[in-house]
Amino acid sequence: MLPPDIERQRATLEQMSAEELLVWGSRRFGTSIVFATSLGAEDCAILDMIARQTLPIALATIDTGVLFRESYALWSRLEKRYGVEIAAMRTDLLRDSGPAPEIDRLWETAPDQCCRLRKMVPLRRELSGRAAWITGIRREQSETRRNAQPVEWDAAFGLVKINPLVAWTNDQVWSYLRANDVPYNPMHDTGYPSIGCEPCTSPVGEGESGRSGRWRGRDKTECGLHVVPATFVSSSEESRLKPAPTTTHVGAGSSRPNE
Ligand code: SF4
Numbered sequence: 001m002l003p004p005d006i007e008r009q010r011a012t013l014e015q016m017s018a019e020e021l022l023v024w025g026s027r028r029f030g031t032s033i034v035f036a037t038s039l040g041a042e043d044c045a046i047l048d049m050i051a052r053q054t055l056p057i058a059l060a061t062i063d064t065g066v067l068f069r070e071s072y073a074l075w076s077r078l079e080k081r082y083g084v085e086i087a088a089m090r091t092d093l094l095r096d097s098g099p100a101p102e103i104d105r106l107w108e109t110a111p112d113q114c115c116r117l118r119k120m121v122p123l124r125r126e127l128s129g130r131a132a133w134i135t136g137i138r139r140e141q142s143e144t145r146r147n148a149q150p151v152e153w154d155a156a157f158g159l160v161k162i163n164p165l166v167a168w169t170n171d172q173v174w175s176y177l178r179a180n181d182v183p184y185n186p187m188h189d190t191g192y193p194s195i196g197c198e199p200c201t202s203p204v205g206e207g208e209s210g211r212s213g214r215w216r217g218r219d220k221t222e223c224g225l226h227v228v229p230a231t232f233v234s235s236s237e238e239s240r241l242k243p244a245p246t247t248t249h250v251g252a253g254s255s256r257p258n259e
Contacts, residue, residue, distance in 0.1 A: 001153050002151070002152070002153045002160065003160070006028070006151060006160065010151070013150055013151045014149070014150055016150065018045075018046070018049060018164035018165055018168070019049050019053065019164075021150055021151070021162060021164040022046070022049055022050055022053065022055055022057070022134070022162075022164055023053060023055065025057070025132060025134060025162045026055040026056060026057050028132070029131045029132040029160070030056075031056070031058070032129075032130050032131035032132065033057055033058065033130065033131065033132040033133065033134065033162075034057065034058040034059070034060055034126060034127070034130050034132075034133050034134070035047070035050060035057050035058070035059050035060070035133070035134040036060055036061065036062070036089070036123060036126065036127075036133050036134070036135060036225075037059060037060070037061045037086060037136070038061065038062075038135075038136060039061055039067075039071050039074055039075060039078075039185065039195075040136060040185070040194065040195060041173050041174065041177060041184050041185070041188055041193075042136030042137075042138060042165050042168070042173050043135075043136040044074075044078065044177060044182050044183060044184045044185075045136075045165065045173055045176045045177055045180075045182060046134065046136050046164060046165065047059070047078060047082065047084075047182075048082075048176075048177075048180055048182045049164070051082040051083075051084065057134065058087070059084055059085065059086045059087065060086060060087040060088070060089050060126055061075060061086050061087075061088065061089065062088075062089045062090075062118075062119050062122055062123055063088040063089065063090045063094075064090075064091075064094075064118040064119060064197050065090070065091075065094045065099060065118065066107075066118075066197045066198050066199055067197060067198065068185075068187065068195060068198050068201070070185050070186055070187050070195075071185060071187075071195060074183060074184070074185045077183045078183055081183055087126075089122035089123055089125070089126045090122055091103070091117055091118050091121050091122050093117060093118075094118075102117070103117050103118060105199075106118075107197070107199045107200055108199075111200065111215060111218065111220055112220065112224070115223040115224050116224065118197075119223050119224070119225060120223075120224055120225070123157075123225060124157060127157045127158075127159060130159055131159055131160060132159055132160040132161070132162060133154070133157070133159060133160075133161055133162070134161075134162045134163075134164065135161060135162070135163055135225075135226065136163075136164075136165055137163050137165075137166065137226050138163075138165050138166055138167075138168050138169075138170075138173075139166055139167060140169060140170070141194075141210060141211060142209075142211055142221065142222070144221065144222055144226070145226060148163050148166050148226070149163065149166060150162065150163055150164065150166050150167070151163075170193075170210070190203070191203030191204055191205075191213075192204065192213060193210040193211075193213070194210050194211045194213060194214055196214055196223065200214060200215050201213055201214055202216045
């Protein structure tokens, strides 16, 4: 659950702008907060806000080893533009010689396990020992994110989760990017509103939802970082999956599973 002092500020936090939430998070958590950027449009806006305010927030992104060339290029571009380092969160199963056999092309046969090993394990390692993390999720992105709150307790990872853009619309995100000349992935202009790993991302057609290009043709809709699967991965890459706790969304009055 949320620390008592944050719980008491809940109403105030819900009224804060994205920039104000980032300043609050930086002051409240000091060096114990990290922004785990997905390199998506929302996360580019958040990085711009952090940089403009020179907030001393650690930056990291998950490198699954199979991101699009454009995503790797954007990663470098953002670092140069803002003069920052965005650390890589990467599974130990990705080696210089290539992926370990247990994860090689795992998305073809077991995408949930692939996401756990390539994303969840390195993220969990980064978040262990931290007190808070920042994400770019928005409520309107999907049904599973509908109850997300500006500040909530992430029981799966055991820390506070700050979602500065949770109430923003897609138009607000793009207005911010354009108004501030923020670098973003050019694939967004060619039918890819949501960009993940190359093997699991396809373009979206007219009238389709923004995330419909992710894991197309499968039941899977989330990699597990922000939703509620029935299982949770432990910090050991070799360990088996363990039952998951639930995540409480402040103000939502309900719990949902998380991983
Ligand atoms: Fe694997 Fe696809 Fe998940 Fe990336 S999005 S980790 S390739 S299953």
